[in-house]
Amino acid sequence: MSRRLSELSLGESATVTQVDATGDVGMRALEMGVIPGTVVKLVAIAPLGDPLVFELRGYRLSLRRSEAAAIEVASLV
C-alpha cells in the first residue's frame, strides 16, 4: 500500500518507493539520500507540529510535512 512520508506516525519506519524529482525539494531530498529503497523512520515532530525529523542512513534529516508529502513510501513488511 502506497502512502506519503508525511503520513507516518511517530516512531514508524517505511521504505521510500518514489521521489518526485521535478521540484527543488525532490532534488535536495535525493542528494540527501532519500532514494527509492531507503528505510526512513519518523523520530520527532517539532513543537508546533512541523517540521518533522526523519532518521535515515544513520543521520537525521528535517523535512516539512508538505515536503515529505512529495515522497511515496511503503510500510515495512
Next chain:
Amino acid sequence: MSIAAEPQTRTVALIGNPNTGKSTVFGALSGVQQRVGNYPGVTVEKKTGRMTVDGKRWTLIDLPGTYSLAPRSLDEMVAVDVMLGRRPDTPKPDVILCIVDANNLERNLYLVSQVLELGRPTVVALTMTDLAEDRGTTLDLPKLRERLGVPVVPIRAHKRIGLDALKTALAETATQEQPASAPESPFPEPFQGEVARIEAWLADARPGLPPLPRYLVERLLLDTSGYLEGHVALKNGNVEGLHAEILAARQRLAEAGCPVPAVEAMARYGWAASMLDGVVTRPDEPRVTSGDRVDRVLTHRVWGTLIFVAVMALIFQAVFTWSIPLMDLIDAGVGGLATLVEGVMAEGALRSLIIDGMIAGVGGVIVFLPQIFILFFFLGILEDCGYLARAAYLMDRLMTRLGLSGKSFIPLLSSFACAIPGVMATRVIEDRRDRMTTILVAPLMSCSARLPVYTLLIAAFIPPVAVAGFVSLQAMTMVAMYAVGVITAAAVAWALKKTAFKGPTPPFVMELPAYKWPSPRVVLHRMFERGWSFVRRAGTIIFAVSIVMWALLYFPRLPESTEAAFAQQIAALEDQREAADDAEAVEAIDAQIATLEARADGEQKRLSLLGRAGRVIEPVVRPLGWDWRIGAAAIASFPAREVVVATLGVIFDVGSDVEGEEGASRLQVALREAEHRDGRPLFTIPVALSIMVFFALCAQCVSTLAVIRRETNSWGWPLFCFAYMTVLAYFGAMLVYQVGTWIAA
C-alpha cells in the same frame, strides 16, 4: 622531466559536507595564519590559510560546506571551478582534501564520489571517529582505502590527533603523478554512453578548445535548471544545438530507466553502498549515545521549547551581568588615560581633540567588548555543539508563518551580533525572495552596536531591582529591546512576503547534526575573530567619526568677549574662595564655579555646528521627548549607531572631572544630571526608552547598508532599507515616549 624543480608552494583545497568539522580541520592545519576575502564577481567567501609540511609551504583553500557538487548558480560553481583549476584568481590545487564524517559515511561518500570524478589527486580525512566508536561502529579502514583508491586518514582535529599523518598523506599524494585514467564512473552504462556522445558532440562543435572535464559534461546532462548549459555557452561561444542534444539524451535516458536527475542519486548512493559493504559494522541494536538522549529532550515539544527559551534568556542575562566588572575595569583604564593626558598637556584644541575626541570616542566603544565576547562565546558554543540547526528546526514553523523558513533563523540570529555577517550568512538561503526578505529585516535584529546604547541607558535610568525575586528589571528591559526588533522584523517580513516578494514557500531540507562537545579552540577562535572585527570597525569608522564629531562640537568657538566674561566671573569667584575662611563657604563657591563652567560649556555647544544642526531639528525630535543634544547625537550616529555613545560623551562633557559612584561610568552620571533649559531632568525613563527604541529600529549603520548594496547588487534596496527603518524608528520612539509619559502621569 623529473629534473624539473619542485614547485615551492603547494595548494590543497578543503571540501566537505556541512557539520563535518571542516573548519576545525582548516583551523588545526593553518593555525592563526588565515585570510578571508571574496572571490571576485561572486558572493562566496574566500578563506585561505598557510601551513608548512617538510619545509615546503602550502596554501590551504577552504571551500564552502556542501552536500553535493551540483552547481546551479554562479556561487555554487566556485567550488567546482577552484578544484578543477578553472579560476584564474586561484592556483590549481595539487590535492583535494575531502573531509568526511565517520558517522555519516554513506551520505558523505555521495560528495566523495563527485570529488573523485573530478579526476584530481584526493585525500580523505575521516573526522569524528570517536563518536562512531561510542556508537559501536567499527570501520575497516584498509579495505576502504583500497576501494576508494585514495589515502583515508582518521583525525581528531580538535585534539590535534592524526594531523601529522594527514600532512604526510597530502605531501605524498601531491608528488604522485596524476591518475592515469579517470576513475571508474558510478553511473550506469546508458548514462555513460550519453556522456560520451555529448563529449564527442562538444569536441566537434568547439574545435581547438580544450575538452570540457568529464564531470562538467555529466553535469550538463544532470542539471535540469539549465544553469550549466548557460555557463558553458557563455564561456565557449557558439554551442547552438547543445540544448536539443541534451534534451534528446535525457529523453533516451528516461526510456532506458535512468531518469535525470534521479539517476545521479541512485548511482552515487549505490556506489557508496558498494564501497561500504563489509567496511562498516554496526551493532545489531543501535546503541543510544548520550547525544541521542540529549536530543530527545532538546527537540521535545515541551522541554525542548522551554530549554530553548531558557538558553536565550541565560545568554542575555549573562551578556548583561557578567560583563559589568570587566567593563568597569576598561572604563577606569580609559578614564586614567584621559587624566594622564590632561596632566601632561597644555589646555587647548589639541588636548581637547585627544581627550574628548580620540580617547573618549574609542574608549567609549571598546568598553563594550566584554559583552560582545560573552555573546559570541555563547553563540559559538551553540554553533559548534550542533544546537543552532535544532534552533532552525524549532523555529521553522514560526518562520513559515512569516513566509520565511527556519534557515532564515541563523542569519537573523547572527544579526543579533552584527547585521553584516548576518546579511552575508543569508547566502545559505537558496530562494531569492526569502533571501531578500531576510536581508531587509536582518538590520532590525538588535546587533552588538546597539548594546552600548542599551547598556548605557539601562544602567543609567532603569532601577536595578529584581522582579519576582530573581530576574532583574534591567535585564528585562534589555530583553524587551531585543523583542521590539524581533516583533517589528516579523511584521516587516510578513508584509514584504505579501507584497514585493510574493511566492511559494521554499524548501526546508536540513540535516540535524549529531551533538558533540564544543571545541574550546573553535569557540574561542570564533569569539576573538568576531570581537576583533568589531574592534576594527570601532578603530576605523568610529574613530574617524569621533574626530569629525568632536570638531563639529568644538568649532566654532565662543566669541572672545563671551569667553572673557565667563573667565572673569570664574576668576572673581576663585578670588573669593581664596579669601573664604570656613569649609562651608568654600564648598558653596565651588558649586557656583562648577555651574558657571557648565554654562560656558553649554553656550559653546549650542553655538557649535552640531548644536546648530541639533537645534534645527529639535522641533522634529521634540515629540520623541528629545532635546537638541539627543537630536545632535542621533544625527552624529548616522555612520554607525555605536557612535551615539561617543557623541553623547562629548556633548555631555564626560571629559570633566565627574567621578562616578558605585562604579557607574561618568557618562551615566552626566546623563542623569542633564537638564532641560528650564531645569527639568532631560532624561526620564520614557525618554531613555524612546532613544533605545529609536536605535533598536533605525538603520544607522553605513557598513550594513554597504553590505546590502553588495549582496543585492543595487542601491535601491539599501536606500529602501534605510528609509523604512528610519520611519519605523521615528514613529516607534514617538509612540513609546508619548505612551510612557501618559502612564507616568
